[in-house]
Amino acid sequence: MTARPARTPAPPVVDVVAASLRDELAAARARRGIDGGAVRVLDVGGGSGAWAVPLAEQGCEVTVVDSSANALAVLRSRARDAGVAAAVHALQADVDALATVTDGLHADLVLGHGLLEYVDDPAAAVRSLAAATAPGGLLSLLVAGRYAAVLARVVSGRVGDARRMLSDPAGRWGPADQLLRRLDTAELTALVDAEESLTLERVQGHRVLADLIPEAMADAGTPADVAALEELASTTPPLRDLASRIHVLARRV
Numbered sequence: 001m002t003a004r005p006a007r008t009p010a011p012p013v014v015d016v017v018a019a020s021l022r023d024e025l026a027a028a029r030a031r032r033g034i035d036g037g038a039v040r041v042l043d044v045g046g047g048s049g050a051w052a053v054p055l056a057e058q059g060c061e062v063t064v065v066d067s068s069a070n071a072l073a074v075l076r077s078r079a080r081d082a083g084v085a086a087a088v089h090a091l092q093a094d095v096d097a098l099a100t101v102t103d104g105l106h107a108d109l110v111l112g113h114g115l116l117e118y119v120d121d122p123a124a125a126v127r128s129l130a131a132a133t134a135p136g137g138l139l140s141l142l143v144a145g146r147y148a149a150v151l152a153r154v155v156s157g158r159v160g161d162a163r164r165m166l167s168d169p170a171g172r173w174g175p176a177d178q179l180l181r182r183l184d185t186a187e188l189t190a191l192v193d194a195e196e197s198l199t200l201e202r203v204q205g206h207r208v209l210a211d212l213i214p215e216a217m218a219d220a221g222t223p224a225d226v227a228a229l230e231e232l233a234s235t236t237p238p239l240r241d242l243a244s245r246i247h248v249l250a251r252r253v
């Protein structure tokens with residue numbers, strides 16, 4: 001059998017959201033001081049732990065609130081496998097009941113990643129997330145971007161869906177769309193601006209260009225080149241606004 005030529009590995013994907021969260025953990029540790037205990041994270045709609053488990057591995061005490069019992073079961077098993085079960089607390093509840101189930105928790109870092117697309121009232125959800133953030137703490141919101149979804153439909157030949165997503169106020173392609181909404185940058189920042197207790201700190205696109213680099217292109221650039229490009233594109237409109245997910249960071253005053 002002839003050996004296949006080795007494929008050039010794809011450049012590593014640069015995750016500007018994870019990088020921002022790492023920076024914030026360092027700042028939160030500094031705020032807490034040596035004897036201040038672990039950084040407290042609240043991950044609402046945290047699902048099976050894609051963000052929660054890595055944060056626990058970085059030494060955080062993480063509470064995950066999610067309405068799905070199945071997702072929380074996967075989270076528990078993932079946390080066990082990663083050896084961080086003691087640092088991950090799973091609570092089954094809707095974001096509407098956040099204050100009740102978290103019993104007055106004020107977290108250093110609150111995540112609402114992939115949540116606002118599903119809730120009945122995104123403004124009320126942002127209000128609950130802000131209320132659960134400690135003064136000086138950070139709220140991180142990551143939401144499906146409307147324009148990336150339009151482009152994705154066009155390149156897969158679903159032009160009708162693309163037109164409906166662009167004209168529908170909620171960015172949906174129809175009643176069977178699983179998401180209740182997709183947001184653009186202005187809509188997401190308006191939700192933060194409406195909350196008096198929050199100050200908008202950063203707006204960026206999650207995975208703007210790095211994923212577009214063809215896998216087999218040996219001269220696509222060094223990982224450092226790709227990282228530098230992605231970092232720049234993530235905060236440069238209009239590229240930023242075309243990212244598949246829009247990310248905002250807001251400080252609780």
Ligand SMILES: C[S@@+](CC[C@H](N)C(=O)[O-])C[C@H]1O[C@@H](n2cnc3c(N)ncnc32)[C@H](O)[C@@H]1O
Pocket residue numbers: 044045046047048049050051065066067068071093094095096112113114115118119120
């Ligand atoms: C797309 S997943 C996001 C999971 C994870 N945060 C991530 O970014 O990978 C959305 C999660 O939100 C949960 N969810 C949806 N509506 C919710 C609500 N009203 N209150 C709490 N969780 C909700 C779902 O059960 C699901 O686990």
